[in-house]
Amino acid sequence: MSLDARLVVRRDGFTLDAVLRAEAGEVVALLGPNGAGKTTALRALAGLVPLDDGHIELDGERLDDPAGKLFTAPEHRHIGVVFQDYLLFPHLSAVENVAFGPRCRGVPRARARADAAELLGRVGLAEHTGKKPRQLSGGQAQRVALARALATGPRLLLLDEPLAALDARTRLDTRAHLRGHLAGHAGPTVLVTHDPLDAMMLADRLVILEHGRVVQTGDAAAITSRPRTDYVARLVGLNLYRGRADGELVRITDDFALTTATPQHGDVFVAFPPAAVALYAARPDGSPRNTWRATVAAVSRHGDALRIELTGAVTVAADVTPAAAVQLGLEPGREVWASLKATEATSYPA
Ligand SMILES: Nc1ncnc2c1ncn2[C@@H]1O[C@H](COP(=O)(O)OP(=O)(O)OP(=O)(O)O)[C@@H](O)[C@H]1O
Missing domain, CATH: 3.40.50.300 (P-loop containing nucleotide triphosphate hydrolases)
Incomplete structure (x- = not known):
């Protein structure tokens, strides 16, 4: 049958x-x-x-x-x-x-x-x-x-x-x-x-x-x-981008690229969970890759965390604890540094 x-x-x-x-x-x-x-x-x-x-x-x-x-x-x-x-x-x-x-x-x-x-x-x-x-x-x-x-x-x-x-x-x-x-x-x-x-x-x-x-x-x-x-x-709660990979580096836009843990070549998707994005008030030391300036566009509740929508070189969602949100003064318009560990980003052929 x-x-x-x-x-x-x-x-x-x-x-x-x-x-x-x-x-x-x-x-x-x-x-x-x-x-x-x-x-x-x-x-x-x-x-x-x-x-x-x-x-x-x-x-x-x-x-x-x-x-x-x-x-x-x-x-x-x-x-x-x-x-x-x-x-x-x-x-x-x-x-x-x-x-x-x-x-x-x-x-x-x-x-x-x-x-x-x-x-x-x-x-x-x-x-x-x-x-x-x-x-x-x-x-x-x-x-x-x-x-x-x-x-x-x-x-x-x-x-x-x-x-x-x-x-x-x-x-x-x-x-x-x-x-x-x-x-x-x-x-x-x-x-x-x-x-x-x-x-x-x-x-x-x-x-x-x-x-x-x-x-x-x-x-x-x-x-x-x-x-x-x-x-x-969105359904599964991941950030998703299309880009062009040259090894571990994926170019998403003319002035934005991400390093991933998965070497690829050609057209790819890059995906990572919002919880993999860390936010800082100042540029973090010692982690030059995957760090960019972003602006808080919206803050909403997401389970036990707060979901922060960020604009900047790319639009991205980050999940932070309420304590971190208070400490960083996260509210719409606030400028922060966003950082993503390469090991948290997966790329796969588009
Ligand atoms: N009897 C109909 N005559 C003309 N157009 C229709 C008719 N029924 C549905 N459509 C159109 O066909 C498209 C698909 O509708 P459908 O109901 O199959 O979607 P759906 O995925 O089941 O959506 P939902 O989750 O809202 O039920 C829609 O644009 C709808 O407006």
Whole structure:
């Protein structure tokens, strides 16, 4: 069971053109900012938005192929979908909601109900099978929606912002459970989210979508250590620059260069965490490399630290302790010296 798709959907002022592949049992997260095209991609996979070009192939079977005028209706795709707001039938109980799909496919009532009850038990809702959606908490409704999507034995499972409707506390618990439930699905899973934590905790692989295009793909470790766009760098909290490397020296602009720990040649990215940037009132002694003058543009709270946005030869974020911020008098307009250890800066081919 595998998914092989190139999704092309054209709209006024927006084009989605994304290649998406997922293996059996693999969970792929489509992650991107608002308007990147995540929902459009998911709806195209589900057959709710027709492709303008490209193809969708599941288990080697072509579902959609606009060039060959092939389109498979949503109900014939064998795809399970968990929508963002779950879309449970309000007048049906949890067990009836889950049994609905199999009943529509001709499974006898008693059998469908027994299977549905079994599925609800698996997602920890054995005690709640008779409840209507309005009698369920957000986290419980989410699990009913998941059980309903799995009830027809789908070849592909799609989840649209599966945790977005939940409060922070429920989200934490549900995220942990959801990961386990997804592992029980034999086919590929594609989930859409704009929350990097959801993506990294739930998915085996991340596909980053920006402006309708795939800009980066890889597992969480690869993406977080080697971001390739500003969006991804901000997501994982790294400073990111493009430059030209000649050995350890990377020229970022005409009058700014950084020394890194990783010799490269040609076009590269340079990344380092804000905590690797140290700030001083006067030019620090003994560390001539990677030291530059900067001006504080903004100060904000970031966990236990303060995040200092600096302008100057380059724009950079630095994390300092509140004590250091007070000592240095860090406030917008303050001039400081910034310093970065070469061992903290990584460069990799662009
Ligand atoms: N039915 C539609 N008709 C025309 N344009 C649309 C339609 N739906 C979405 N769009 C546009 O397509 C683009 C992608 O939207 P989409 O909802 O897929 O993005 P998204 O990544 O899911 O964003 P969000 O995280 O905000 O849900 C946007 O520019 C949006 O305005």
